[in-house]
Amino acid sequence: MQTETASQRLKRLLDEAESYCAAQGAQLTHLRRLVLEALMTATGPVKAYDLMDSLRAKGHRLTPATVYRILEFLLHNGLVHRVNAINAFVACSDRHRSAHNPVIVVCPGCQTTLEINDEGLYTSIFNRLGALGFDIKDGAIEVRGVCRKCKEGSVS
Numbered sequence: 565m566q567t568e569t570a571s572q573r574l575k576r577l578l579d580e581a582e583s584y585c586a587a588q589g590a591q592l593t594h595l596r597r598l599v600l601e602a603l604m605t606a607t608g609p610v611k612a613y614d615l616m617d618s619l620r621a622k623g624h625r626l627t628p629a630t631v632y633r634i635l636e637f638l639l640h641n642g643l644v645h646r647v648n649a650i651n652a653f654v655a656c657s658d659r660h661r662s663a664h665n666p667v668i669v670v671c672p673g674c675q676t677t678l679e680i681n682d683e684g685l686y687t688s689i690f691n692r693l694g695a696l697g698f699d700i701k702d703g704a705i706e707v708r709g710v711c712r713k714c715k716e717g718s719v720s
């Protein structure tokens with residue numbers, strides 16, 4: 565089996581997202597696809613304004629209102645996640661695209677995120693908080709965790 569190139573992989577993931585949206589009765593329009601592509605090719609979470617800048621650099625001028633509307637659409641369809649700790653957005657790293665509530669680990673050093681989809685882990689935090697009278701806001705649980713790279717970097 566031939567290994568696909570990065571651009572082939574990107575196209576495949578975007579096509580998958582498009583058919584997933586279609587199956588939900590939603591449309592991944594050209595602009596929505598562009599925003600999703602920008603998030604998928606980013607090395608980590610991106611702030612809305614940086615997203616706007618990178619799209620402008622590619623010749624697409626989107627207003628903040630448009631970008632936020634598109635991000636809402638992508639969030640609603642589970643294609644991206646909001647990382648509240650750093651006020652940024654990250655493309656979902658989950659392949660099956662169904663609605664899901666991940667645990668997102670955010671490194672305070674390099675702002676890398678790791679998405680963990682573990683229903684048991686999520687449910688146990690969810691239930692424990694619920695018993696204490698707290699509801700999880702916006703679905704995702706965020707955890708601050710220093711990544712290996714940052715830990716190794718801080719040793720020297």
Ligand SMILES: [Zn+2]
Pocket residue numbers: 642645656657658664666679
């Ligand atoms: Zn996800």
Ligand SMILES: [Zn+2]
Pocket residue numbers: 671672673674675676710711712713714715
């Ligand atoms: Zn880090």
